Amino acid sequence: MTEALRTDDLRFERLYKVPVARVFEIVTQPEHLADWWGPEGIARCEGHLDFTAKGPWDSTMINQDGARFKVSGQVTKLDPPNIVAFTWGWHDENDARGDESHVTIELTEEDGGTRFVMTHRGLSSKEAAEQHNRGWTSSLRKLDAAVNA
Template sequence: MSDPHLPSDTEILFSRILHAPRELVWEAWTNPVHVAQWWGPRGFTTTTKRHEFRVGGYWEHTMQGPDGTNYPNKSKFLEIVPQERITYLLGGGSDLEGDERRGTTFRATWTFEAVASDRTRLTGRMVFPSKEARDRVVRDFGAVEGGKQTLERAAEYTAGLQTKPFVISREFAAPRDLVWRVWTEPEHFSQWFGPKGFKIKLARFDLQPGGMTHYSMVMPEGKVLWGRAVYREIAAPAKLVWLNSFSDEAGGIAPHPLTKDPWPLQMLTTIVFTEQAGKTTVTIHWVPFDSTAAERATFEAGRGSMAMGWTGTLDQLTAYLSLNP
């Protein structure tokens, strides 16, 4: 007997526990306004043309890849069990059943399992007409990695729905390419990053998706702290996304070393770079990731200290850029 939790040779299965209640995950999946913010692999955008969320209704949307290629999708909802399950048939043409017989589409079932009051296992299972059809989608469209990235983006988006992000911006009298370089080249990054007065030493700098920057921070009084950034998205020269944490010397995640309050173990950090008239605005979004209610409360109470820390960091960046025209 086959294991229902493992995919067969005609299926693709991906699953992730989101640190969000089931009703919130359901809303993020079923509301096209929310879906547009996280659906698809990193770098993709989604535009919905029609969304009839009922059995027999259609969802038409276009996914655009980072290279500008458009991927039209048309789905027919076959089953909807509120907050539990959604099944649809997806294809590129108007005759979905005909597409399925030709092996150019699949049936997808998404399940929403509450594993705790604030944890939801979101699972997507795509069933193809044949192993060959499944293999073609994996080979030609990177469906396995795409599904993984989609669920990562869902986790990031639902984190932002539960906590108002901390946002800070600064305009720099420097072109975007230069500002991007000082964020992404280790010889520059170590000279200015971190709170004012801290000295940064890089133990590792691996600028690629999944790569990690690991660094020590020496406080003015000599105490040594460790931090790390694990990169999620790198879109030169416009956007950086990483998960920021306090760390130990070995590179593991560690709790905040300067407080007993439950500070979030991971912070989703998004840095956006925009340029106008030769000047660059850097906007930083910070939000707790995979957090508990207590961690989010500590985050909310700490906005003043966050503003102070990031202001000092950006002051140091301003001074550094003035020396590197």
């Protein structure tokens, strides 16, 4: 039974016409994450961005003006090719990690393709949810292009 979303929780859903295993590769493997991770306008990412095993991850996204945005967490659940879940926390300019939230990506086979559902729970405020909604919406446009390439 799926837990109800709170007001500040986010849910994104897509239906892709490719197999679950292929979508799972794209959302977990470092070489594919680079194609879609971070909102549009991110020039590059640095760090240890790998969702193929439980444990720590981090990503510093660098925009076209050179501004850096660091986020990190732990991969907490991995059930290939259906689920990857991880914690999420932004770092400030002194590299102190802020409030922690939780992201879960669930993939299921549907109509010969893949239903992609991502939830981001436990965001600290309505403003944080709005900012993450914009960021994830932009990133998922890049994911759509990567999956459909």
